[in-house]
Amino acid sequence: MKLQELADLLGGTLHGDGSLEFARPLPPVEAGSADLAVAMQPELLGDLGRSPARVGLLANGTEPPEGTLDAWVCVGRPRYALHRLTGALGQEPFVAPGIHPTAVVEPGAEVSPDASLGAFVYVGPRARIGRGARILNHVSIGQDAVIGEDTLLHPGVRVGERVRIGARVIIHSNAALGADGFSFVTPEPGSVEHARSSGSGKVSSFNEHIARIHSLGSVVVGDDVEIGANTCIDKGTLTDTCIGSGTKIDDLVMIGHNVRIGMLCMICGQVGIAGSTVIGNGVVLAGGVGVADHAKIGDHAVVGARSGVMGEIPEKEVWMGYPARPRKETMEIFVYQSKLKALFREVSDFRKAFASFLEDGRGK
Structure with a gap:
């Protein structure tokens, strides 16, 4: 890519010869003479003196040390520039067009003619695969499930029965959507109920038998959602577990039955959300946050890493700590x-x- 093309792509300002080319973007200490040195953080500018790279990508208001770069592009919002740059240069995962000979498509399933199914994919009865969907190897899709247009399922994804996934969704390897919820009951009040109600600090009622409450609901995922590797989203008991459009979920996240997550949320790694929690739009849960069952988190709230949410968080507030409190109190x-x-x-x-x-x- 020529530097002028980079400036046009990012809406940046070109300094120097725009005809200079680069092979790939790298941090300054790793960039070679044919690479683009990405030094959009001020602390990386000093590394340019130790880099043989001759072209760079910098933030507005900064300049390379004298004698380091022959030409560079400056941008106003570095992280968003990185989004555009990586989007233009990134490689999509390979899946051959059509249906691989080893794929199994059960009678009654509908697969769009321009969808792609990789090796050893299983599609259950009456499932529907939308136009342009790409289903990579070893994915299983349960009966009556729906996969939306242009959705990408990476290897090993498990989509349970009746799960409905919207358009342009990306689900990474080994995520599981549609397992039964962790919902059980004892014939008589058991240890958990006694611990909640007694306040004595001791348990005097014991579990003689534990019976499953079956999950009659399923999972509904909106459009433009991304779900990380090894994340699990359980079905609802009577209603569906819902993930709003535009929400991004990291690896190793657990979302329990009946949970409702709004639009454009960011759920970071190792978050655990217990059943029947309601999370508003634009919420951010940082890494390792634990949310108790039936909690409520208002629109655009932010919860700090390793926090424990026990009750209700008002909209637009920043909470942190265990148990979580308003940031100032913590x-x-x-x-x-x-x-x-x-x-x-x-x-x-x-x-x-x-x-x-x-x-x-x-x-x-």
Whole structure:
């Protein structure tokens, strides 16, 4: 790609000779003489002095050290520029057109003529595969499931019965949609119910038998959703578990039965969301957040990493900590915790001084 083409692609400002070409974008310390040195963070500018690259990509308001680059492009929003750059240069996964000879398509299933099914794909009865969908090897799609137009399922994805997936969805390897929800009950009040209601700190009621509550609902995924590898989304009990359009879900996320997640949310790795939780639009759950069952998180709220959400979070607020509280309260707690050692030392010194004072008083 020529540097002028890069500037046009990113809407950036060209400095120097636009006819210079590069082979691939790399960090400055890894870029060779034929590569584009990507130094959009100010702390990377110093690395240009140790790089043989002659062309670079920088942020607006920055310049390369003198004598390092022959030409460069400056952009206003580096992360969005990276989105455009990687989108233009990225390679799509390969799947041959048509249906691979080893794929199994059950009678009654509908596969669009221009959809692609890779090796050892299974499509259950009455399932529907939309136009332009790409189903890579070893994917299984259950009966009555629906896969929308231009959706991409990476190897090993499991789509359960009656799951409905929208258009332009990307699901990464070994994700499982449509397992039964973790929903069980005991014939008489068991240990969990007793622990919740008694408040005594001890369990006096025990589980004699545990019976499954079956999942009659399924999973519904909107358009333009991305779901990471090894993520699991359970079916609903009576209604569907729902993922709103535009939402992005990381690897290793667990979403329980009946959960409803709004549009344009970002759910980061190792998040666990228990059953019947309702999450609004534009919510961000950072890595490792745990959300208790029946919790509610308002639109555009942000929850910090490793936080534990127990109840309700209002819209547009930032919460963090365990249990999660408004960010200001949690930061105050962190500050006070850091002072506990000094406080205990002062209290100990005071007690010693007071004891000495009392002894002196009795002596007199």
